[in-house]
Structures are given as C-alpha cells and as structure tokens.
Amino acid sequence: MRFGLIDLLIAIGCLSIGMVLGQVVAPDLPASLRPLAGPFAGVCLYLLLVYPVYRGLRLFPMILPRCPCCAKFQPGFHILGGQYPRITFRCPTCQGEFVIWHSGKPGDQETWERPVLALKWPYALGRYCRIQKTKHGAALESLPKPGSDGGR
C-alpha cells in the first residue's frame, strides 16, 4: 500500500470541508444525527472527489492489485514503462508482466500480449478488473476475491 503526503492532504482536505458542510446542514437534522453529519459529509465528499482528483493529477492508486500472473499480493511492482493511462508493470516474485489501464478501460492501442487490468472507481482505493479480449472488443472480468484462488 502506498500512502504519501498527497494522499493524506486530499483526505484531510475533504474531511475538513465535509465537517464545515456538515455543520451547515446540522441544524435541520435530529439531535442524535448532528455529530455524524460532518464526518458523513466528509466521507461523501472524499468519495465524490477522489476519482477526478487522482486522475487529474495522474496519481497512482494507494492499493496495488494482486499480480494477475501468480495471484499474490506484492509490496510493489517494477514499472517497465508506458504512457499514462497505460502503464506496464512486472511482478518481483514471478517476473510476470501485466498492464494497468488507469483510465478504467483499455484503449485502441492495447496489444493484449500481457494480462490487462483496468482501474475502476474509486481509483485511489485500488478496485481492479481483469479485462479479456473478445471478438467484439474487451469484456470485463473481476479479479478473484482474496482467499478464493485455492492455491494458498
């Protein structure tokens, strides 16, 4: 997991603005819900802004995917190259190479030589979908859930 100063700044900024917004709407809420209005508004604001902010700043997500080749979580991957949004990575354990599309879906220049992952909303929290090439284009396929790979 990557968590840097920019990630902390975005989270604190959204929570701070959400606390102010929560206090604006708090007088209209029942007394038991008033203390929760600020944090709830902050989380909603974070989930609303995280996708456009991270994509706009071209930040990598905080949570890395499982390697699509060996299906293991890794502390990091080697970045082989590519141009945003298509970045090629190599697994340090199995040396398998794969592609992550940070735009959410593969573009026309995808060669399909390696496994392809697409990063979906909420982006920063690392929700990846495996993409398979079909005759009619690309088809989404979710990554296996942790613990369901059977090889552990």
Ligand SMILES: [Zn+2]
């Ligand atoms: Zn691997």
